[in-house]
Amino acid sequence: MSFRSETIVPIYKQIPILFIPLVLLWSCNNSGREHSKESNQGILFQVSVIDALLQGLFDGVYPVDKMMEKGDFGIGTFHALNGEMIILNDTLFQVVSSGEVNMPSGNILTPFAVITEFKSDKQISLGELSFDSLKNSFSQYFPTPNMFYAIKMQGEFRRVRTRSVPEQSKPYPTLAEVAAVQPEFTFENVEGVIVGFYCPHFVKGINVTGLHLHFLTGDRKGGGHLLDFEMKSGSMEIGYLPDFRLLLPEEGDFFEGDFTKDRTKELEKIEN
Ligand SMILES: [Zn+2]
Numbered sequence: 001m002s003f004r005s006e007t008i009v010p011i012y013k014q015i016p017i018l019f020i021p022l023v024l025l026w027s028c029n030n031s032g033r034e035h036s037k038e039s040n041q042g043i044l045f046q047v048s049v050i051d052a053l054l055q056g057l058f059d060g061v062y063p064v065d066k067m068m069e070k071g072d073f074g075i076g077t078f079h080a081l082n083g084e085m086i087i088l089n090d091t092l093f094q095v096v097s098s099g100e101v102n103m104p105s106g107n108i109l110t111p112f113a114v115i116t117e118f119k120s121d122k123q124i125s126l127g128e129l130s131f132d133s134l135k136n137s138f139s140q141y142f143p144t145p146n147m148f149y150a151i152k153m154q155g156e157f158r159r160v161r162t163r164s165v166p167e168q169s170k171p172y173p174t175l176a177e178v179a180a181v182q183p184e185f186t187f188e189n190v191e192g193v194i195v196g197f198y199c200p201h202f203v204k205g206i207n208v209t210g211l212h213l214h215f216l217t218g219d220r221k222g223g224g225h226l227l228d229f230e231m232k233s234g235s236m237e238i239g240y241l242p243d244f245r246l247l248l249p250e251e252g253d254f255f256e257g258d259f260t261k262d263r264t265k266e267l268e269k270i271e272n
Contacts, residue, residue, distance in 0.1 A: 040117040043243040044148045044197070045070045047113045049206045052254055053077070054263045054270075056172035060109020061249035064092060067115050068106060073150055073239075075196055075214045076113025078104075081178060082167035084225045085113055086195050086214045093216060095223045097166035097183050101216070114197055114207065116150050120237040126155065129231040135211065141236065146200045148241035151213065153194035155234015160187040162215050162224030179270040184227065191218035194226060197241075204264055206246070208271065 047062040060079030067074070072090035077083065083096040094102040124141060142149060163182045196213030203209060216223040248254070
């Protein structure tokens with residue numbers, strides 16, 4: 001008799017304590033979803049590694065539109081090394097080797113790119129500033145060299161020198177071979193924006209260490225990978241990126257790549 005009456009008691013009356021954690025769990029999940037749109041601030045997402053590009057692994061491995069779901073601010077290159085990538089205010093630009101700026105559709109693939117959801121943690125007004133003086137007075141602007149940063153610099157420039165790279169065909173050369181014959185562009189008395197990143201020295205082999213910046217003119221008709229600049233006046237916004245996420249190719253030539261070699265010197269030569 002007592003056994004029967006116990007089995008008729010509704011389950012929520014027997015073990016009410018079970019329902020409290022379930023409700024808590026559900027509400028936690030819900031709030032997580034509500035905040036997921038903002039959750040990519042402070043995170044640097046990277047497709048593949050720089051040592052893949054250095055050895056000529058130029059096949060696109062990741063769709064740019066899928067990458068742009070993770071952020072609105074980035075740089076990189078395109079399938080077969082077809083130009084320099086700039087993502088600014090969630091808009092994709094491609095500076096091709098003729099110097100023209102295209103706005104390709106997002107289904108294009110990238111072999112190497114970095115992106116973040118830009119958040120300005122520090123704003124600095126700038127007067128006259130050259131690329132060399134920015135590098136030499138790094139500690140004046142950045143709290144530590146041991147952090148990733150997103151960098152946006154807007155202003156008037158006396159002179160900007162950039163490069164782009166022509167589309168490659170297979171068998172692909174190395175990046176050093178491509179860089180030896182890359183077209184360069186000079187802009188004088190131009191308004192524009194520098195988009196890029198700083199990576200700490202401990203990521204050599206993974207990304208370009210130090211400053212890696214791209215440039216886009218104010219009229220969005222020119223730009224490229226930044227080689228040198230002389231700013232008249234402008235501003236710099238810095239976003240701190242303490243979270244680093246690497247998206248590796250899941251198939252293709254990357255699997256046969258040789259990552260045992262130290263390619264630091266090769267990269268230094270290309271960057272300078
Ligand atoms: Zn670049």
